[in-house]
Amino acid sequence: MNQGYKADLVSIIMPTYNSSKVLKESIVSIQQQSYREWELLVVDDCSKDDTRDMLHEFAKCDKRIKLVLLAKNHGSGFARNEGLSLARGRFVGFLDSDDMWHPEKLEKQLAFMKEQNCGFSFTAYHVFDKEPTVVKRTVRVPEKINYRQLLKNTIIGCLTVVIDREKVGDFRMPLLRARQDTATWLTILKKQKYAYGMAEPLAYYRVSEASLSSNKWKMLQKNWQMYRKHEGLSLIYASYVFSCYVGNALWKRRRQIG
Incomplete structure (x- = not known):
């Protein structure tokens, strides 16, 4: 346990790349x-756009906003790790620069975590264009999920997660x-028995038709690589959880809830 964390502080990690719009x-x-x-x-x-100019303006007006400006493009995983290395809060949340939160997300989620006495929580979320x-639809979540269940169903939205370090x-x-x-949630769930889900949608995930159609097959391939290379699953077990993942993804897309 790290006593250096600021007890009531939530550190929010946001990677940006050409996000000015x-x-x-x-x-x-x-x-x-x-x-x-x-x-x-x-x-x-x-x-490469005017994202950094916008960030400087925000940081000037709000001392709670801190900037890390990378000299080379590394990808969102590296960027999030840079943020994590500087985070002072006991609690950590994530929001990408094109997504949004409900105004009461943190208040309600922290109260939920206290009630459940849990270290890892996530919420349902809305999908919009x-x-x-x-x-467009609402992604519903289970009350809790463990490592083996998450392998079959990548239901945890990064924009909804809060972790108590x-x-x-x-x-x-x-x-x-x-x-x-x-892959990060799976690693945590090897040590934590469950991640706990809130039924109330408290975040908004932005999609576009172009990104959905062009990235669909790439994401399937990346998921397979994660099973085999990062998780080290056998060919047989990876095939099993991959088929479950595909089935759950298809079911989730068909369940349009306005």
């Missing part, structure tokens, strides 16, 4: 949190170009 909405959704004890660690992964008020311990993300978040 959507960045403001994401940061404002953090600033509007009813829970005020937070710091935002924004790690810019060598953006252009406007968060126009929900006094219970879980310090951690880093593996340097994968995709699925580094799920």
Whole structure:
């Protein structure tokens, strides 16, 4: 247990890369949190647009926003790890620069974690395209999930996670170009029995039709590589959990809840 963490502080890790068109909405959704004890660690992964100019303006006006400006593009896993290495809070959350939070997310989730006495929590979330008020579907989550269950169903949205480092311990993300978040949750669940899910949707995940169609097959391949290389699963067991994952993904997409 690290006694150096600031007890009530939530450290929010946000990687950015060419995010100027959507960045403001994401940061404002953090600033509007009813829970005020937070710091935002924004790690810019060598953006080429005016993202950094926007970040400097935000940081000037809000001392809780801290910037890390990388000289070379490394990917979101590396960027998140840079943020984690500087995080001072007992609690850690994640928000990508194109996603958003409900104003009461942190307040409600921390209360839930206290009630459950858990170190790892996640929530349901809405999926939207252009406007968060126009929900395309809602991703529902189980009350709890363990390591073997998560292998079959990558249901934990990175934007919804809060981790209590006094219970879980310090951690880093593996340097994968995709699925580094799920690989991290799997590593934590090898030591923690369960991650606990909140039924209430408290985050908004942005998608576009272009990204969905172009990345679908790549993500399947990345998931397979994660099973075999990062988790070291046998060919037979990897095939089994992969088929479960595909089935769950198809079911999740068909379950359109407005």
